[in-house]
Amino acid sequence: EVQLVESGGGLVKPGGSLRLSCAASGFTFSSYSMHWVRQAPGKGLEWVSSISSSSTYIYDTDSVKGRFTISRDNAKNSLYLQMNSLRAEDTAVYSCARDKGGYCSGGRCFFDGFDIWGQGTMVTVSS
Amino acid sequence: DIQLTQSPSFLSASVGDRVTITCRASQGIYNYLAWYQQKPGTAPKLLIYAASTLQSGVPSRFSGSGSGTEFTLTISSLQPEDFATYYCQQLTLYPSLTFGGGTKVEI
Numbered sequence: 001e002v003q004l005v006e007s008g009g010g011l012v013k014p015g016g017s018l019r020l021s022c023a024a025s026g027f028t029f030s031s032y033s034m035h036w037v038r039q040a041p042g043k044g045l046e047w048v049s050s051i052s053s054s055s056t057y058i059y060d061t062d063s064v065k066g067r068f069t070i071s072r073d074n075a076k077n078s079l080y081l082q083m084n085s086l087r088a089e090d091t092a093v094y095s096c097a098r099d100k101g102g103y104c105s106g107g108r109c110f111f112d113g114f115d116i117w118g119q120g121t122m123v124t125v126s127s
Numbered sequence: 128d129i130q131l132t133q134s135p136s137f138l139s140a141s142v143g144d145r146v147t148i149t150c151r152a153s154q155g156i157y158n159y160l161a162w163y164q165q166k167p168g169t170a171p172k173l174l175i176y177a178a179s180t181l182q183s184g185v186p187s188r189f190s191g192s193g194s195g196t197e198f199t200l201t202i203s204s205l206q207p208e209d210f211a212t213y214y215c216q217q218l219t220l221y222p223s224l225t226f227g228g229g230t231k232v233e234i
Contacts, residue, residue, distance in 0.1 A: 047225065114173060
């Protein structure tokens, strides 16, 4: 079964750090670009970060640049999100997602859409 | 930044109705657009990619159209399981993979 399972969420104080993990199974993880998406309570979806299959290309939304770092370990079929300098506005459910089948060429990536999603892990930033 | 505006934000409909949701981009995005369905407490589900291509396993009552700046998601005959929130997403990476604000379809 194709599956993504997130872990690592929790309650953290403003300015603190967390590392989220996403364990992939049921597909060839190393062949796919991967993404992190978050959803604040009662709000819509917000794209956070993306990484190409071989980690060559990384993209982040402006609000997390310099604070969050996406990475992956293809040998462990795992995706990560290191979150530093956390703020109250980072409070959300964080989900990892697989790209359907985009590709990277000419210095950038072209994504198709997010076809497999995990159930998410809650991150709460509060004092 | 490319902004996506979905309309309407809320839609009240009945089983059997034809439903159309619009997504407008602040600048042209070719056909780099996807549509998702999300039910409360669950992960989003990809319905349409490349503006008009139906994702495998998605019922044919769902369809997508458009290119450039205006896109639509149509449900030809609304079913009970279709009551959910729908999001569009642009995939041009200029400078981000923006989602629209969502359209909640309710009875």
